[in-house]
Amino acid sequence: HGGRTEPRGTGGRRRRGLPVGPRRLLATPAAQQVALNVPETKVTSLENGLRVASEDSGLTTCTVGLWIDAGSRYENERNNGTAHFLEHMAFKGTRKRSQLDLELEIENMGAHLNAYTSREQTVYYAKAFSKDLPRAVEILADIIQNSTLGEAEIERERGVILREMQEVETNLQEVVFDYLHATAYQSTALGRTILGPTENIKTINRGDLVEYITTHYKGPRIVLAAAGGVCHQELHSLAKFHFGRLPSRDQGGAPALPLCHFTGSEIRVRDDKMPLAHIAIAVEAVGWSHPDTIPLMVANTLIGNWDRSFGGGVNLSSKLAQMACQGNLCHSFQSFNTCYTDTGLWGLYMVCEPGTIRDMMHFTQMEWMSLCTSVTENEVARAKNLLKTNMLLHLDGSTPICEDIGRQMLCYSRRIPLHELEARIDAIDANTIKEVCTKYIYNRAPAIAAVGPIEQLPDYNQIRSGMFWMRS
16 A cells, blocks of 8 residues: 555654654555555365365454355346346345245344346345354355245235336436446347346246256355454365355366447437436447456546535536536536446436436536546546545455455456556556557447437437547
8 A cells, every 4th residue: 555544644743852863764664564464365266176265354243155156147038037136046044944934033133135147147045143154154055055945935926026126127327327328238148137028027036036046056156255253264264164066167168258348329218208318328438348448447437427516616626526516517427437347337317307418418528538638647647546435445344355356356267466456557557548548439330218308409419429528
């Protein structure tokens, strides 16, 4: 971290007449020692390829979970929705525990059990007292290896998932991002939704669920991650006992990652009865491990986000936020940088009144242009500090730390230490931002998704031509 832990202005107890120089020389190694005194992420592997990763911070609670390299991207049109359906079935009883037994056991431990599915990952995790780590791991092993997947439960969950789909359709941000993926990655696996189409939910059967488990739930595709009060040696022993019999990749081969090509295109759903327009515009970015990922994260921080409820307004560091506030251009906007294994989406999501759409789109593209041509060292330095702060604040508690370990193990096959991440952010300057943003924004065909009263949204070719500006 470079000794940043010693803030200026804390030297109020300094004795008069004592020279500053020697004190600083003594203080710097100590400060660096404190800064680097972060618990180590220990990583080991089982013979079948399953990886065990943990960080012991000595808390009385812990989070432990399974991060599985299997999400909706690995599905086809026929079984799209299976990964998410399976996540729903995980807590509906195993050969050892009925649904009631499972719920009572978790409740009596004072623990939480949860799961979620994304486009590339499925996650099952438990939060519990550190002393209950062995039981938590045993329950996770039971639900992913011994779920009964009973016909009655499958039928019941169909109705639950269909209701969930109706709820998602009322969340316009979710709807717009699903449309954005559908147009950006047309006719590919990333273009499909995580929940799947209604007709699939109605037809997915036990055979589909079993096939998905046997294809994807294999040792090398799974990480057992834990954070909080956890002993790595104990976790490794538990993993060996409970997951040692999972098949390795050699048995049946590994499913290939489907290629997903980006297409510059748009989806518009015009509804003049809606009060506000919800619009997302994105260019193709890069995957997790690409060297341009971190400069794009800094650029994303430079654009920032804003909401009418924020204080500050015209005094915020984001120029787009200043303009949005002064010109009353939108209700809110947020920049995003969504990464996948080999591709990504970098862009902006905005919520506008019908009359301000054109101006908001214009100023957005002006800001993108300035990233490529005139961003200053001061702006980049501020964005770098904000990005580092946000990353550290995000790791507040055993659950986000566990999530960070699991995701990074799947994405990078290691956990990047904080000091390395900070050094990589510190290495970026204004020229890096200009070069990287020019590569991904200038003269690129964007993907656009828009819902609501969008009559004023410029047509695609006008927006596309806005990505091509005169450069000095």
